[in-house]
Amino acid sequence: MTDETTTEETPLADDKRERLLNDLSESFGEILVESHLRPHEDVWFRVKIEAWQDAAMVAKGAGFEYFGFLSAIDWHIAPEGRYEDTEFDAGLVEEDDEPVEIDSSTGYGGGDTRFQMLMQLYSLNEQVGMILKADVGDDMTVDTVRDVFPGADWHERETHEMFGISFRGHPTLQPLYLPTEFEGHPLRKDFPLLARQVKPWPGVVDIEEIPEHLEAQLEAEVMAAFEANEGGS
Amino acid sequence: MTATSDREQMAYVSAQAADARVNVELDTGDMTLNIGPQHPATHGTLRIACQLDGEQVVVAEPIMGYMHRGYEKLCEVRTYPQCTTLINRIDWLGSFANEVPFILAAERLMEVEAPPRAQWIRTILFELSRIANVALFLGDMGVQIGALTPVFFAFRDRERVLNQIEEVTGGRFHPNFDRIGGLKDDIPKGWIEETRSVMVKMRTFCDEMEDLLVGNEIFQARCRGVGVIPPEVALGYGLSGANLRASGVDWDLRRDANPGLSWDQVDWRVWTHPDGDSFSRYWVRLQETREATRIVDQLLDGIPSGPIMAKVPRIIKVPAGEAYISTENPLGEMGYYIVSKGDLGPFRVKIRTPSFNNISIVPWVMRGVYVPDVITILGSLYFILGDIDR
Numbered sequence: 001m002t003d004e005t006t007t008e009e010t011p012l013a014d015d016k017r018e019r020l021l022n023d024l025s026e027s028f029g030e031i032l033v034e035s036h037l038r039p040h041e042d043v044w045f046r047v048k049i050e051a052w053q054d055a056a057m058v059a060k061g062a063g064f065e066y067f068g069f070l071s072a073i074d075w076h077i078a079p080e081g082r083y084e085d086t087e088f089d090a091g092l093v094e095e096d097d098e099p100v101e102i103d104s105s106t107g108y109g110g111g112d113t114r115f116q117m118l119m120q121l122y123s124l125n126e127q128v129g130m131i132l133k134a135d136v137g138d139d140m141t142v143d144t145v146r147d148v149f150p151g152a153d154w155h156e157r158e159t160h161e162m163f164g165i166s167f168r169g170h171p172t173l174q175p176l177y178l179p180t181e182f183e184g185h186p187l188r189k190d191f192p193l194l195a196r197q198v199k200p201w202p203g204v205v206d207i208e209e210i211p212e213h214l215e216a217q218l219e220a221e222v223m224a225a226f227e228a229n230e231g232g233s
Numbered sequence: 234m235t236a237t238s239d240r241e242q243m244a245y246v247s248a249q250a251a252d253a254r255v256n257v258e259l260d261t262g263d264m265t266l267n268i269g270p271q272h273p274a275t276h277g278t279l280r281i282a283c284q285l286d287g288e289q290v291v292v293a294e295p296i297m298g299y300m301h302r303g304y305e306k307l308c309e310v311r312t313y314p315q316c317t318t319l320i321n322r323i324d325w326l327g328s329f330a331n332e333v334p335f336i337l338a339a340e341r342l343m344e345v346e347a348p349p350r351a352q353w354i355r356t357i358l359f360e361l362s363r364i365a366n367v368a369l370f371l372g373d374m375g376v377q378i379g380a381l382t383p384v385f386f387a388f389r390d391r392e393r394v395l396n397q398i399e400e401v402t403g404g405r406f407h408p409n410f411d412r413i414g415g416l417k418d419d420i421p422k423g424w425i426e427e428t429r430s431v432m433v434k435m436r437t438f439c440d441e442m443e444d445l446l447v448g449n450e451i452f453q454a455r456c457r458g459v460g461v462i463p464p465e466v467a468l469g470y471g472l473s474g475a476n477l478r479a480s481g482v483d484w485d486l487r488r489d490a491n492p493g494l495s496w497d498q499v500d501w502r503v504w505t506h507p508d509g510d511s512f513s514r515y516w517v518r519l520q521e522t523r524e525a526t527r528i529v530d531q532l533l534d535g536i537p538s539g540p541i542m543a544k545v546p547r548i549i550k551v552p553a554g555e556a557y558i559s560t561e562n563p564l565g566e567m568g569y570y571i572v573s574k575g576d577l578g579p580f581r582v583k584i585r586t587p588s589f590n591n592i593s594i595v596p597w598v599m600r601g602v603y604v605p606d607v608i609t610i611l612g613s614l615y616f617i618l619g620d621i622d623r
Contacts, residue, residue: 041341042557066484067471068559069585073572107555107572118583120557120570124468124482127489131557131570151470154593162305177298177622186306193310218547226544 014039016128024130027058033135036108046109046133052117053143055132059121060148064130068120070145070155072136072163075106076114076189109133115163117142119152136165144170162187246601249289268607270299279618281595283607290607293599295592300622308582313339313413313549316579321407323586324620327366327563329358329398332411335569335582337492338558339413342551342573346493351415351541356495357428357532358398358410359560360525364435365394366563367475367522370615371442374515377612378455383445390438393431400424413549415542425533432526439523447516456512460598460610463509470597471590474565475517476614480509486561494560499531511613518615550577564588564620588620 014037021037024045031051036044047055106116115136122129136142144167145152156167157176164185167173175182184191269280278299284292304323308316320335321328333355340346347355372387395405401420402408410417446452462472467480477484485503487496504520506513553575559568565587572581591614599607 042555044555065465065468067469067590068566068568069471069570069583069590071570071583073581118570120568120585124484129490129557131555149469149471150466150597151472151590151593154589175298177301179298186303191306193306196310222547226540226542 016126017043020123020126020128020130024059024062027062028055031055034109038108043128043130044109044133045130046111046135049117049134049137049142052134053145053148055134056119056121056145056148059130059132063123063125064121066122066124067149067151068122068129070117070119070149070152070159072159072165072187073107073111073116073118074114074163074187074189075111075116107133111135113137115140115165117159117165119145140164141166141168143168146170161185164188242597242600246289246291249601266604270296279592279616279621281599281607281611283599283604285604288603290599290602290604293596293607295595297592297618297621300618302623304623305582305584308579308584310578312577313551313579316582317409317411318407320584321409322619323584323623324366324562324564324567324588324617325406326369326617327362328404328406329402329408329410330362330366330560330562331567332409333359333494334492334558334560334562334567335571336411336413337560338556338569338571339549339551341492341556341558342554342571343413343545343549344552345414345543345545347415347543348540349495349537350419350539351543352493353495353498353532353536354401354416354420354541355411357529357536358401358408359494360529360532361394361398361428363525363563364522364529365391365398367518367525368394368435368438370518371439371446371515371522374609374612375446375452377608378452380446380449380452383442386438386441386445390434393434397424397428397431400427412542414545415540419541420536425536429530429533432529435526436523439519439526442519447519453512455606455609456510456515456613458508458510458512459606460511460602460613461509462594462598466594466597467509470594472565472594473587473590474561474563475521476514476565476591478503478505479513479517481505481507486559486566490559492558492560495532496528498535499528501528501531511609514613514615548577550575551579559585562587564615564617565591584623586620586623588616588618589623592616592621 017037017039021035021043025032025035028045028047031047031054033046033048035046111133113135117134117136119132120129121132142165144156146156154176156170157173159165160167160173161175161178162185264285266283266285267280268283270278280296282294282296283290304319307319316335317332320331323331368387368391372384375381375383398408399405401424402410462480464480464482467477467482483503483505488503491497501524504517504524506517551573553573555570555572557568557570559566566585567587568585570583570585571579574580598610602610
């Protein structure tokens with residue numbers, strides 16, 4: 001994971017977000033692991049998990065009073081949990097075929113563990129949003145930010161039932177959506193989507209490759225239609 | 234801030250409850266009243282378990298999940314164009330508006346921009362969804378306090394807007410019309426004139442609602458000063474949309490964080506109200522509906538010519554990256570956090586729905602209110618069950 005603080009993709013500088021990035025990086029100090037800026041889009045901060053609550057407080061102190069959402073990401077690479085209809089999952093891939101490429105990248109700001117916390121905050125004074133991340137350790141426990149943002153209460157309950165992450169200091173971690181006797185954590189990548197295993201997904205036809213002999217012809221048709229449209233009306 | 238006000242409010246409630254008990258020898262505590270799951274005020278199947286002390290609510294706990302459909306999981310196993318089918322069904326009254334932030338987020342990752350004409354038509358349909366959605370609220374709020382006429386007016390007039398949406402998209406509730414890079418089709422001939430006349434009718438409808446409800450003595454008595462939400466509490470809970478503006482926070486994503494639609498091309502204003510009670514929430518929405526008809530009028534005048542679809546590959550593969558885009562939907566801030574790994578489908582989609590945050594304030598705001606006020610507060614917060622449960 002390299003530090004990607006400076007991004008020079010867009011020519012227009014985004015002063016507002018750059019200033020914010022510098023100010024907050026300073027305020028976070030040691031607890032900041034990595035930051036990432038996409039000019040005119042968003043700012044990402046990855047903080048240490050022990051300082052999750054402190055980071056929320058620092059952000060709130062810096063004017064990020066509006067609580068957007070809180071959730072988690074499961075970076076587990078599980079092709080078997082995603083495309084039950086692909087050849088890989090159906091076991092049609094022979095051993096001597098080319099190995100399936102596995103993308104183990106973990107998004108902006110990086111990530112070292114399977115689960116990652118995600119929180120979006122917004123500053124009404126600056127009219128700018130930020131995204132806060134933190135890697136969840138093996139104990140699968142995070143401090144609650146309920147005391148900083150009361151709105152996080154339900155979001156934490158949802159994250160708890162969907163990912164199995166516990167929140168230290170949260171008084172009522174009962175399920176929000178799922179029945180009480182439900183087993184498993186549905187948004188984990190290794191939780192199978194049963195409906196797909198019972199019946200193949202008909203929508204897979206939608207993304208079928210065009211036969212080679214038709215490809216050039218179709219392309220020409222589309223381009224012709226597009227140009228006619230662009231010139232006219 | 235919120236911690237202190239929580240405690241203060243708790244102290245106030247218990248003092249009031251104690252006062253109420255002074256002259257009554259009976260122990261009235263510990264009664265549980267279930268509102269819902271099938272109460273008309275809940276707009277679907279939401280259950281609110283209220284613990285009462287006499288006539289006052291001590292604890293109100295919403296219990297949901299009756300409609301949880303797991304869209305975040307389902308989006309992970311579909312391709313990007315297929316996701317919009319699901320997303321339509323989140324807030325089923327403002328369906329076109331649901332698609333827009335998702336498509337915009339995907340477009341941002343692909344670095345595609347829709348042509349100006351598509352953006353204008355998108356904005357028009359977005360505002361039409363808002364009018365159709367909020368019009369129902371404007372009538373429905375009457376039902377919560379026992380006035381049945383407004384809701385019939387609302388259903389009658391909302392249909393005109395839905396007809397206009399249907400004429401363009403082919404669907405009244407689930408248009409599935411927005412595409413990555415533009416729109417599915419252009420608007421039909423004669424549609425602009427028809428829509429203009431519908432907007433005139435909708436302004437008349439707003440006037441009718443104002444006459445029927447806003448000036449009504451009973452409506453004022455039931456809604457003024459009830460369910461007050463201070464601005465700092467509203468921000469902490471992540472309230473958005475008209476609920477936040479009714480608490481005096483001047484914030485509208487259409488004006489402040491426009492993600493690339495045409496609102497900055499027209500002249501309009503954001504309405505706020507300083508009170509933060511049920512009445513102000515109704516009032517703000519009423520003004521916003523009027524404002525939306527004006528936005529549509531202006532947009533109809535200036536639709537640019539040109540294509541409605543940008544150049545996008547036939548098979549849509551979204552490059553790796555993350556994007557969060559939210560727009561000011563009829564109910565509030567709706568956003569999609571898309572994590573892409575360069576596949577045909579998203580790796581993870583976090584759907585941030587307005588109603589989820591708007592309803593999470595219920596336990597706070599219901600403390601100490603009287604049982605009949607529970608209904609008006611719920612009604613004025615205005616939520617759609619599909620939007621809470623996803």
